[in-house]
Amino acid sequence: MFSLFRRPKTPAAAAPPTEAELLARYRADGDVQDLGRLYEPYFHLVYGVCLRYLRAEDDAKDAVMQIFEKLIVDLRRHEVQNLSSWLHTTARNYCLMELRRRKSAPDTVEFGLPGAPGVESEAALHLVSDDDDDFPTEEHLQQLEAALARLPPEQHRCLELFYRQQLSYQEIAAATGYDLKQVKSFLQNGKRNLKLSLASHVAR
Incomplete structure (x- = not known):
């Protein structure tokens, strides 16, 4: 009931x-x-x-x-x-x-793949700095360009694809032919080497 x-x-x-x-x-x-x-x-x-x-x-x-x-x-x-x-x-x-x-501005500096739409190198500075408050000087941009150029090509390529084109690990692997483990290693080592290169330039 x-x-x-x-x-x-x-x-x-x-x-x-x-x-x-x-x-x-x-x-x-x-x-x-x-x-x-x-x-x-x-x-x-x-x-x-x-x-x-x-x-x-x-x-x-x-x-x-x-x-x-x-x-x-x-x-x-x-x-x-x-x-x-x-x-x-x-x-x-x-x-x-x-x-x-x-x-x-005529002195704007870009980095990226040839023929690809450019993103100012200030964006790339976020690879090595978390400070969003100030824009970099022209000298800093030139230092970054030189540091990027000194990286092994695999690291340089992966950094550009990941940070500049915002591709995922899987997309970078598909674009480059590297496996996922290599992609992660190139990104990690490339970012570390970029920091070290810039730090050594500042210390001179």
């Missing part, structure tokens, strides 16, 4: 998809609603990076929307493992390119 007063069991609500599941689903289907769900939690992170570089609130807000439009294509091309870090790098590089476009 007590069963008459029991409430019928309702099916448990399905757990919301994880970030990794949303990323995989967006890469497969390209549903912009999924992209919006991925981007929304990082809105303030991207806005903060853009404001730091562009200095004006309206410019930073515009950049946030431009970056979202950029992600429509980029997140279907790249297999992203750490979305927060990837978005931070993407926002920083976008702002650097925007500043470079505004400035159009």
Whole structure:
């Protein structure tokens, strides 16, 4: 008789998809609603990076929307493992390119693969420094270029693909023919050697 007063069991609500599941689903289907769900939690992170570089609130807000439009294509091309870090790098590089476009300075230094769209070497300085507050001097950029040139070609290539083109380990392996263990080793050793090279130059 007590069963008459029991409430019928309702099916448990399905757990919301994880970030990794949303990323995989967006890469497969390209549903912009999924992209919006991925981007929304990082809105303030991207806005903060853009404001730091562009200095004006309206410019930073515009950049946030431009970056979202950029992600429509980029997140279907790249297999992203750490979305927060990837978005931070993407926002920083976008702002650097925007500043470079505004400035159009003849002494701007670039690094990267021949024929590839350039990203200012300031972005590469984040390989060896975590300080986002100051732009590097021309002397620092020249030192970085020289240090990169002194690296073994395998390390130089992997650093550019990972930091400049934001490729995953798997994508670097596919692009270079190295196995994953080699890719990780070249990145680790290349970053260490770059720091040592720059430190030895400063110590002179």
